Amino acid sequence: MSGIGLDAAARDWQTLRASFRWHVPSRYNIAQACCGRWADDRSRFALYYEDESGHTEAWTFWDVQQAANRLSNVLGAMGVMAGDRVAVILPQRPETGVAHMACYQMGAIAVPVSHLFGADALEFRLSHAGVRVAIIDEGGLEKLGAVREKLPDLKHVIGVGGARESWVREWSTLLPLASARYTPRDTAADDPAMIIYTSGTTGNPKGALIAQRSLIGNLSGFVCSHDFYPQRGDMFWSPADWAWTGGLFDALLPSWNFGQPLLGYRGRFDPEKAFWLMEKYGVRNSFLFPTALKMMMKAVPQPKEKYDLALRSIMSAGETVGETVCHWAQEALGVTVNEMYGQTEINYIVGNCAAVTPPKAGAMGRGYPGHQLAVLDDEGNPVAPGEMGEVCVQRSCNGELDPVFMLGYWKNPEATAEKFFGGGVDDAHAWGRTGDLAKLDEDGVLWYQGRSDDMFKSAGYRIGPGEIENCLVKHAAVANAAVIGEPDPVRGTVVKAFIVLQAGQRPSPELEASLQQHVRQYLAPYEYPKIIEFIDALPMTTTGKVQRRLLRNRRGSVG
Amino acid sequence: MTDPVSGTDRRANPALRAIFIEAYDVLQPFFDPANSWGGQTHEHLAYRALHEQFPTLSTQDVFTLVAAARRVFAHGGKPVAP
Numbered sequence: 001m002s003g004i005g006l007d008a009a010a011r012d013w014q015t016l017r018a019s020f021r022w023h024v025p026s027r028y029n030i031a032q033a034c035c036g037r038w039a040d041d042r043s044r045f046a047l048y049y050e051d052e053s054g055h056t057e058a059w060t061f062w063d064v065q066q067a068a069n070r071l072s073n074v075l076g077a078m079g080v081m082a083g084d085r086v087a088v089i090l091p092q093r094p095e096t097g098v099a100h101m102a103c104y105q106m107g108a109i110a111v112p113v114s115h116l117f118g119a120d121a122l123e124f125r126l127s128h129a130g131v132r133v134a135i136i137d138e139g140g141l142e143k144l145g146a147v148r149e150k151l152p153d154l155k156h157v158i159g160v161g162g163a164r165e166s167w168v169r170e171w172s173t174l175l176p177l178a179s180a181r182y183t184p185r186d187t188a189a190d191d192p193a194m195i196i197y198t199s200g201t202t203g204n205p206k207g208a209l210i211a212q213r214s215l216i217g218n219l220s221g222f223v224c225s226h227d228f229y230p231q232r233g234d235m236f237w238s239p240a241d242w243a244w245t246g247g248l249f250d251a252l253l254p255s256w257n258f259g260q261p262l263l264g265y266r267g268r269f270d271p272e273k274a275f276w277l278m279e280k281y282g283v284r285n286s287f288l289f290p291t292a293l294k295m296m297m298k299a300v301p302q303p304k305e306k307y308d309l310a311l312r313s314i315m316s317a318g319e320t321v322g323e324t325v326c327h328w329a330q331e332a333l334g335v336t337v338n339e340m341y342g343q344t345e346i347n348y349i350v351g352n353c354a355a356v357t358p359p360k361a362g363a364m365g366r367g368y369p370g371h372q373l374a375v376l377d378d379e380g381n382p383v384a385p386g387e388m389g390e391v392c393v394q395r396s397c398n399g400e401l402d403p404v405f406m407l408g409y410w411k412n413p414e415a416t417a418e419k420f421f422g423g424g425v426d427d428a429h430a431w432g433r434t435g436d437l438a439k440l441d442e443d444g445v446l447w448y449q450g451r452s453d454d455m456f457k458s459a460g461y462r463i464g465p466g467e468i469e470n471c472l473v474k475h476a477a478v479a480n481a482a483v484i485g486e487p488d489p490v491r492g493t494v495v496k497a498f499i500v501l502q503a504g505q506r507p508s509p510e511l512e513a514s515l516q517q518h519v520r521q522y523l524a525p526y527e528y529p530k531i532i533e534f535i536d537a538l539p540m541t542t543t544g545k546v547q548r549r550l551l552r553n554r555r556g557s558v559g
Numbered sequence: 560m561t562d563p564v565s566g567t568d569r570r571a572n573p574a575l576r577a578i579f580i581e582a583y584d585v586l587q588p589f590f591d592p593a594n595s596w597g598g599q600t601h602e603h604l605a606y607r608a609l610h611e612q613f614p615t616l617s618t619q620d621v622f623t624l625v626a627a628a629r630r631v632f633a634h635g636g637k638p639v640a641p
Binding site: 076181183 | 592595597603
């Protein structure tokens with residue numbers, strides 16, 4: 001057994017699913033599950049850390065718990081109580097894990113925000129969530145400084161590493177003054193734990209309010225996607241940023257839930273460095289975006305000739321891996337890639353488990369144990385096998401509520417209601433809508449067909465056109481803009497912008513560069529349009545909505 | 560508590576007495592010396608927590624309840640039903 005009730009001896013999917021039941025206690029806290037219960041064993045390592053300069057650290061669960069206790073006391077002194085929001089604007093580094101544990105154990109709501117975001121993106125998220133305290137390092141400090149006076153709820157900023165300003169309280173000064181003991185709050189499983197912002201197709205990003213029990217809902221898929229994790233000697237690493245669902249729920253939190261160590265690396269992704277880290281730390285399990293796998297394949301086609309690798313399992317998600325990469329991983333790494341599908345609101349719901357059934361190359365996989373999947377039409381009726389419909393997940397499975405579901409969108413009940421068919425988020429019979437289209441084959445395997453709206457994924461990041469378009473039209477030369485996904489042989493999909501210029505403006509390479517820099521500055525580096533096309537007018541509906549479908553059809557772009 | 564001279568109950572606010580046990584449960588964690596920064600407990604949070612739990616209480620009532628709860632906690636006692 002896997003520790004969560006999955007039968008590792010199962011040799012077919014039906015047996016695996018049929019034998020599984022959720023065990024969700026009424027009182028539950030992520031910090032206790034991921035750190036508190038392992039902290040008594042002073043020799044149990046939680047985190048190995050390295051940065052680009054070569055600086056290394058090793059933290060036991062006891063070390064993490066002590067630091068989390070101190071930080072909880074610091075946050076309490078700053079007036080943070082259960083339900084208050086704390087932004088964690090940090091990359092992969094020890095303080096990120098500590099900050100999450102500190103927030104969860106005091107019942108505060110962590111708001112992970114990517115350190116790559118520009119000032120506008122940062123301002124929206126911190127303002128919308130009503131963040132009271134922000135924890136940030138030197139990478140994001142300047143951008144926060146540009147907008148902090150527009151954030152009336154933000155009372156304190158805690159600076160990590162080299163983040164030093166007159167308006168910042170230093171982590172290294174605050175924590176030593178705090179007690180290393182902390183009595184954690186007794187939280188209900190349904191209490192909120194974090195808000196993760198997801199990109200929207202129209203308007204602003206939505207904040208998915210994630211419950212404490214959501215972590216439990218991720219575990220059956222996590223265990224399967226790593227061929228019955230944990231096993232003796234397992235060691236996890238993923239380049240996925242710990243500010244996203246992919247980094248938190250697909251790497252950091254499930255590893256710690258099982259009391260297993262993981263590697264944190266702060267630095268840009270580099271395929272050679274990835275192999276070097278895997279060898280140095282004996283990495284056995286990894287979550288790698290398809291783009292990362294492709295880069296690794298091209299950079300080091302025969303990695304075992306150069307590196308002494310111990311890889312046992314690889315999960316990949318974010319977009320389709322493709323047969324070439326799957327075959328390369330099998331032959332060159334000796335590992336079958338288990339593709340996984342999920343989203344922030346309902347994560348880790350579909351995927352593969354090579355230890356039970358060999359994956360079909362290019363398929364999304366099957367519903368993981370504990371999740372009831374269906375492909376439904378626009379009226380919420382199941383479609384026949386082979387027909388395209390929307391991937392939906394029922395709020396309950398085998399008569400139990402599925403714990404993976406979010407609580408709802410923060411301050412957005414309309415969007416929460418639209419997320420479900422046949423009832424609300426608390427209705428056991430309701431179906432959660434993913435917005436993704438798929439076909440179900442005769443074996444119960446899902447095949448991805450595309451998004452039902454205009455959202456797309458590039459380099460593993462989920463991108464909605466709305467935020468980028470809003471940013472582009474703020475440029476003085478732009479009258480209107482529309483953004484779509486354009487197929488790219490390396491990244492799968494890249495951001496493409498159609499620009500209508502203001503009167504008197506002329507297209508030029510300089511203007512293109514200026515527009516790209518504009519988006520880089522105010523949003524995130526991965527959101528800037530790599531392709532720009534200037535057009536006279538955007539195709540619009542009679543109600544004034546941009547018809548992105550027509551733009552995609554111009555050159556075979558994807559949605 | 561009964562006045563030994565008059566024989567009447569000296570506690571004049573039965574509404575506060577009625578919610579004291581519930582209020583104590585809310586307040587007790589904020590007196591816990593394990594949870595401290597710079598040697599100070601998180602008692603400053605007790606007032607806001609009580610306001611949020613009992614939004615109709617006046618500031619004076621909140622102050623009274625926090626003071627009474629602090630006394631009970633300091634003496635290691637437990638509140639008893641009125």
